[in-house]
Amino acid sequence: MNAPLSFGSDALPTLAALLRQPAVSRVLVLTDSNTARLCYPLLQPHLPDDHKLIEIPAGEEHKTLSTCENVWNCLTEYRTDRFGVLVNLGGGVVTDLGGLCAALYKRGIRCMQVPTTLLAQVDASVGGKTGVDFQNFKNQLGVFQEPAGVFIDPVFLQTLDPRQLKSGYAEIVKHWLIADAAAFEEQRRQGMFVEDWTPIIRESVATKQRIVEADPLESGLRKILNFGHTVGHALESFLLGQPGREVLHGEAIAAGIVCESWLAVQKGLLSPEELDKIETFIFSVYEKIHFVTFETDAIAELALQDKKNVGATINCTLLQGIGHAVYDQPVTLAELAESLRYYHRL
Ligand SMILES: NC(=O)c1ccc[n+]([C@@H]2O[C@H](COP(=O)([O-])OP(=O)(O)OC[C@H]3O[C@@H](n4cnc5c(N)ncnc54)[C@H](O)[C@@H]3O)[C@@H](O)[C@H]2O)c1
Numbered sequence: 001m002n003a004p005l006s007f008g009s010d011a012l013p014t015l016a017a018l019l020r021q022p023a024v025s026r027v028l029v030l031t032d033s034n035t036a037r038l039c040y041p042l043l044q045p046h047l048p049d050d051h052k053l054i055e056i057p058a059g060e061e062h063k064t065l066s067t068c069e070n071v072w073n074c075l076t077e078y079r080t081d082r083f084g085v086l087v088n089l090g091g092g093v094v095t096d097l098g099g100l101c102a103a104l105y106k107r108g109i110r111c112m113q114v115p116t117t118l119l120a121q122v123d124a125s126v127g128g129k130t131g132v133d134f135q136n137f138k139n140q141l142g143v144f145q146e147p148a149g150v151f152i153d154p155v156f157l158q159t160l161d162p163r164q165l166k167s168g169y170a171e172i173v174k175h176w177l178i179a180d181a182a183a184f185e186e187q188r189r190q191g192m193f194v195e196d197w198t199p200i201i202r203e204s205v206a207t208k209q210r211i212v213e214a215d216p217l218e219s220g221l222r223k224i225l226n227f228g229h230t231v232g233h234a235l236e237s238f239l240l241g242q243p244g245r246e247v248l249h250g251e252a253i254a255a256g257i258v259c260e261s262w263l264a265v266q267k268g269l270l271s272p273e274e275l276d277k278i279e280t281f282i283f284s285v286y287e288k289i290h291f292v293t294f295e296t297d298a299i300a301e302l303a304l305q306d307k308k309n310v311g312a313t314i315n316c317t318l319l320q321g322i323g324h325a326v327y328d329q330p331v332t333l334a335e336l337a338e339s340l341r342y343y344h345r346l
């Protein structure tokens with residue numbers, strides 16, 4: 001079941017009321033170095049006076065087990081008991097990592113997600129996937145654990161830089177492509193022009209919640225939420241830890257969307273005209289990610305660690321027409337590498 005979700009200007013007051021209940025022994029707030037500065041001042045008036053702060057460095061490179069250890073050190077030093085509540089205030093790195101820290105500390109304490117990036121508001125804070133990267137493989141360690149609540153207030157987006165907004169937008173586009181052809185068509189016609197994110201966030205969250213509700217542990221249908229991620233994660237992993245070449249999660253997923261749409265055309269699931277619409281739209285928003293052709297095999301091989309695989313079979317989620325996705329579509333390493341070469345040539 002999806003966690004209770006509170007949206008808009010009600011979100012933080014609702015959180016405040018929950019944190020003041022007697023069943024909460026202590027409130028701990030997890031931030032990264034940016035959200036400590038830019039988002040905590042908005043949350044602070046809603047917190048009990050005796051809350052404690054835990055800060056981690058910002059960035060995907062810190063989404064690791066060693067950062068978790070620092071968080072667990074702090075929880076332990078503050079003598080947090082099982083009735084402590086961890087409030088994760090940040091983007092997807094903080095909500096994923098904080099979710100995992102809460103799930104494992106003393107076999108599980110409650111956490112509340114307060115997402116502060118567009119990406120975390122429409123995707124990462126919803127659905128209970130927690131995790132950290134390991135050996136640069138994305139979310140290699142993690143558990144499914146729903147938070148005690150999700151509190152989405154678009155006010156946090158006011159300080160977010162445009163590159164981060166675009167990164168989050170990729171997951172919105174993914175939701176349209178797998179489940180809402182009409183919304184994709186509307187955005188395609190007007191370009192990425194958004195005056196008010198609020199209705200778009202609401203819609204996107206509702207799409208994700210519907211899918212998660214049907215298959216919370218990803219035994220089937222939920223795999224459609226992973227569209228763009230077989231290639232996208234491989235690309236993100238490949239570039240992670242190469243100074244100056246790192247890309248944001250959503251940027252990698254935008255590239256993955258193009259590659260996997262091309263794969264769908266090869267399998268006769270998507271028409272060339274639909275592929276053209278998708279890639280024209282993607283390139284109207286995102287710059288091309290640079291790699292050289294001789295790197296394509298190495299990038300493709302990283303997909304051997306994808307969580308949708310069974311044994312040596314790489315299972316992709318592909319579009320069967322815009323607005324509809326099918327999961328467990330086997331693809332070969334050679335096909336994945338070819339899709340990257342197609343992207344490279346565009
Ligand atoms: N669990 C899931 O279902 C799920 C879904 C999608 C993505 N993810 C994960 O989410 C992560 C990406 O999340 P992200 O894009 O939010 O990145 P992020 O958490 O790194 O945040 C991006 C940057 O924005 C800063 N920031 C956060 N809120 C801000 C604000 N309001 N104003 C100014 N700066 C702010 C952060 O400090 C960081 O520097 C990836 O690790 C990805 O794997 C998880």
Ligand SMILES: O=C(O)C(=O)C[C@@H](O)[C@H](O)[C@H](O)COP(=O)(O)O
Pocket residue numbers: 123127129138139171218222225226229307
């Ligand atoms: O919620 C899901 O399910 C997703 O796949 C959403 C993705 O956008 C997200 O990036 C997720 O973290 C990927 O999960 P993984 O299982 O491929 O690590």
Ligand SMILES: [Zn+2]
Pocket residue numbers: 123171229249253
């Ligand atoms: Zn994603």
